[in-house]
Amino acid sequence: MHKSSKDLVKCISRFQSLLVLVLMVIAISLLSDRFLTAANGWNIMRQISVNVCLSIGMTMIIIAGGIDLSVGSILALAGAVTAGLIKSPVPIPWLGIELDFTLAGAMIAGIAVGMLLGWFNGQMITRVRIPPFVATLGMLSIARGLTMLWTKGFPITGLGSSFAIIGTANFLGAPVPVWISGLLVLLFIVVTKKTRFGRYIYAVGGNEQASRLSGLDVDRIKLWVYTIAGGLSAVAGLIATSRLDSAQPNAGIGYELDSIAAVVIGGTSLSGGQGSIWGTVLGCLIIGVLNSGLVLLDVSPFWQQVVKGIVILMAVAIDRLRNRGEDQ
Template identity: 45%
Template sequence: MTKSKHFLEKYGILLAFIILFAIMAFMRPRTFLTVNNQLNIIRQVSINGIMAIGMTFVIITGGIDLSVGSMLAYASIVACSFAHPGEYPLYIPILVALGIGAVLGCVNGTIVAKGKVAPFIATLGMMTVARGLTQLFNGGRPINNLSDEFNFIGGGSLAGIPLPVIIFGCIILFGWFLLHHTRFGRYVYAIGGNETTAKVSGINVNKIYIQVYTLMGLLSALSGIVLSARVETATVIAGTGYELDAIAAVIIGGTSASGGKGTIFGTIIGVLIMGVLSNGLDLIGVSSYYQQIIKGIIIVGAVLLDKKK
């Protein structure tokens, strides 16, 4: 392998982000480069970023989770029913949301591991079930009138840094440590590289699958808390299409769609690329319809590059 090829494989995604950032800055320097706009980009990507960290674990195992948007919606709408002013302390809606996410994720993992159902099919079923549960919970009506303490999670800031960004940063550190510095992380890579070899090596593959999808459910619920707190309401359509953004960020970030390879750093860059692209195209005035086409082309291109490695 030549030095230039090795450099591109290791830092190509970072280089792509720098080039994209420079292009957007050149086209709209007075608006794109402002501090407020940069904070807005990070605040916007934090919700997708939290889910993308979990999706990194899932895809490295060779799986996929299409239910994250629906789990987000169900966890958030149930949690918000406990977040009205003067009714329950703040930790109640948070624990309710995380509990729902963990249970739904565990169900996904159990179906994949014990039922030997393909992750695509298992999570597609959960996507439909969770969305239906969301619509049933409050008769399709949104839940608002949330407490100031709850809304602070999505709209507040500490030392000038938006709280969603702080939460995202904590999840990045947690995901990085878990994936790159624990036995669990090594097992995740091993299963994605070769499941049969992992079993022969003594790894409890089913247990790891269940833990990975449970983690995904937890992070989906956390994203739901941040989202509903930010918009100060929970709706039945919350999280629609979020699974595609999370998957796109992970794939663009260099995680192999076939499993066994990927990094938290790459996912972060993938999330930022998606955020800068959307923000820049909005500032330029590109229609959201064209933005979807551009994102789709980028996803397919990232997969094709992965195949050629």
């Protein structure tokens, strides 16, 4: 292949997510006059805010050479814990007291729960040496079971107008969930691209053995990545719970698939060592636009799942072909 052809392929590969997004917007706009409206645009942004929070953490995990199947269950448990603490105090029988949480205290507790479960994932992977797929699959079941135990299988509702601000209010003309996810995107773009920790994540995912030989504490880096991802899943749980004014026991089911899809569609390699937060945001937008377009075009929800699966397979196939081309 000539140098000019290689440069063209690299350029297309670099901007493939953006090109796909633009083509999708044009195609759906031609098929539905309700798509290109400000209301629908903000609705898409609001819808993807939860997935953006989940996918930021998933991006760092996959760049580091791992995977996390528990983000949806952690989202549910963190949201349920926060809702439960807002609604009623926690009795401590052996001390004869009850802990009454403020709104801020309940939210901090929910995020702490997410970080604790992420930390546990990291410990299982780095200390016990359980493969990430198996460790996080186990956590998926554990967190879902704990959510059912905490809620007793019933939604926790009536969380108050102050908590509803997080998921439903607007600030300076934009929904608050969009502000939260946008600020997190900017923060973790800086973390991954401008900090030593970010460079270490790419190094570990690119070649773990070489990273160990060069003196990096690989286990500690992975532990931090999973802990941060757990905290981000909890933030997503707060947004989702606030939007519904309800903590549902079955919240977040299937969210891990949307998160992984957004990361892969955004150009992050499942082999590790390659990817970006910005690419993942484009992946979230592609999924959001696709979902919105299929709904506006009255496509059956069952066919929506089929289309989403085909898009994921295509993204993975492109990633594999790109990696094969770079190796040759």
